[in-house]
Amino acid sequence: QKEVEQNSGPLSVPEGAIASLNCTYSDRGSQSFFWYRQYSGKSPELIMSIYSNGDKEDGRFTAQLNKASQYVSLLIRDSQPSDSATYLCAVNEGSQGNLIFGKGTKLSVKP
Amino acid sequence: NAGVTQTPKFRILKIGQSMTLQCTQDMNHNYMYWYRQDPGMGLKLIYYSVGAGITDKGEVPNGYNVSRSTTEDFPLRLELAAPSQTSVYFCASSYRDNQPQHFGDGTRLSIL
Numbered sequence: 111q112k113e114v115e116q117n118s119g120p121l122s123v124p125e126g127a128i129a130s131l132n133c134t135y136s137d138r139g140s141q142s143f144f145w146y147r148q149y150s151g152k153s154p155e156l157i158m159s160i161y162s163n164g165d166k167e168d169g170r171f172t173a174q175l176n177k178a179s180q181y182v183s184l185l186i187r188d189s190q191p192s193d194s195a196t197y198l199c200a201v202n203e204g205s206q207g208n209l210i211f212g213k214g215t216k217l218s219v220k221p
Numbered sequence: 222n223a224g225v226t227q228t229p230k231f232r233i234l235k236i237g238q239s240m241t242l243q244c245t246q247d248m249n250h251n252y253m254y255w256y257r258q259d260p261g262m263g264l265k266l267i268y269y270s271v272g273a274g275i276t277d278k279g280e281v282p283n284g285y286n287v288s289r290s291t292t293e294d295f296p297l298r299l300e301l302a303a304p305s306q307t308s309v310y311f312c313a314s315s316y317r318d319n320q321p322q323h324f325g326d327g328t329r330l331s332i333l
Contacts, residue, residue, distance in 0.1 A: 142319040153324040202319055213263040
């Protein structure tokens, strides 16, 4: 059974701090990695995608991928209360391309 | 630009009733997906389609059926509703595999 693991949290950080969210996956054939943000009662919203080893930055968000360690992370700089949400890590299955989602990490940014 | 549209947003069913959850996308995406999300359990894939006329089972297909007669539409059918199908259902689409999926707003379904 291919799996995507995330700490459920809640992860609590003060406003202005860096929030670090982590994800590990079991399928070595995975090629595509995504971070989604989901506010309570809303649908998942794509915030980052990453396909190659290394870092990818987009505004306050940085995704980091290490395929050798089967590890992907999301850093949120200058965290804001509006970043408080559940963050879902999604990894494609190598053979079919379907996404496997982690259960999500709940982030709380305290003013 | 509507994206992925799901109807209805909320529904209450009695045990044994049937219904169809509608999903349509206007992005000309080939791939479409149905997920269910239970509290604390993440998203589970029910069915997916890689194009019109082609559907396949996901991780949790029992109790559901789908069809894909057009590129735009991908309805999900519940034939005999059971309490275990109480969940939030999301439809998503993508241009191809390995590309980001875009989600609809979801249907909150309760079966009593």
